[in-house]
Amino acid sequence: MSNKISVIRDIIIPLDHYPQLNENQTLREAIQVFMAFRAETQERLRYAGLLVVNDKNQLVGRLSLIDIMQGLVPRLVDATKVEKFEGKDVEYPNLAFLYEEKAFAECGKNQQKTVKDLLQAIDFSLPADTHILKALVMMSHRNDFNVPVTENGNIVGLLCLEKLFNAMCNIYCDME
Numbered sequence: 001m002s003n004k005i006s007v008i009r010d011i012i013i014p015l016d017h018y019p020q021l022n023e024n025q026t027l028r029e030a031i032q033v034f035m036a037f038r039a040e041t042q043e044r045l046r047y048a049g050l051l052v053v054n055d056k057n058q059l060v061g062r063l064s065l066i067d068i069m070q071g072l073v074p075r076l077v078d079a080t081k082v083e084k085f086e087g088k089d090v091e092y093p094n095l096a097f098l099y100e101e102k103a104f105a106e107c108g109k110n111q112q113k114t115v116k117d118l119l120q121a122i123d124f125s126l127p128a129d130t131h132i133l134k135a136l137v138m139m140s141h142r143n144d145f146n147v148p149v150t151e152n153g154n155i156v157g158l159l160c161l162e163k164l165f166n167a168m169c170n171i172y173c174d175m176e
Contacts, residue, residue: 001006004171004172005021005132005167006131006132006170007128007129007130007131007132008126008128008129008130008131008132008135008149008159009128009129009151009156011147011156011159011163011166011167011171012128012149012156012158012159012163013130013157013158013159013160013163014156014157015051015155015156015158016168017157017158018037018047018050018051018157018158019033019034019036019037019049019050019051019062020033020050020051020052020053020055020121021033021050021052021053021115022049022053022055022112023053023054023060023061023086023115023116023119024055024116025114025115026113026115027068027071027072027111027112027113027115027118028112028113028116029110030050030063030068030115031068031111033050033067034050034068040074040130041149041163043087045056045065046144047146047160048065049062049063049064049065049066050063050144050160051148051155052115052119057146058123058175059112059117059122059155060119060121060145061120061121062120062122063115063118063119063120063128064120064151067115067119068115068118069118069159071110071113071115071117071118072106072107072111073106073107074106074110074111075109080155094116095106099153107148115157122148124142124144124147125147125149125150126138126149126150126159127145127149127150128149128150128151128156128157132147132164132167135147135164136164136168139159139161139164145160145161146158146159146160146161
């Protein structure tokens with residue numbers, strides 16, 4: 001068992017291989033960063049989130065695809081929160097469909113907004129020497145499956161559930 005991966009340091013995505021953006025950049029630039037990180041087939045985005053840094057290159061938060069979409073069309077999100085209206089059923093679960101034309105117009109106008117107000121604070125990270133099973137339990141307990149990894153107080157990468165899954169299946173469960 002000594003040759004098996006036991007700590008998350010060995011399976012993280014290094015920081016320079018994960019999409020990042022400055023908090024003063026725009027939604028348009030965030031979209032471009034996401035699009036630059038494609039999976040091998042080029043049909044899918046590789047990641048559903050990106051890390052956000054300040055001007056001192058310090059990690060200040062993260063931004064998800066849904067955060068960007070809500071930034072582009074904030075009224076659309078509000079339309080989904082209406083609880084009661086005439087005709088509500090399975091076919092029309094919310095009023096979002098009424099905003100289609102305005103949503104697309106609003107989307108173009110909001111591309112120049114900065115991401116600073118949309119990012120989510122990062123309140124959980126794991127040390128690089130955390131055992132993979134402990135990391136799995138902690139991530140599962142928090143329902144957070146893309147976690148920054150630190151070493152000596154600095155972010156060194158990101159641990160994704162897929163990396164843990166691969167380690168479990170290919171190394172410990174001998175699924176190769």
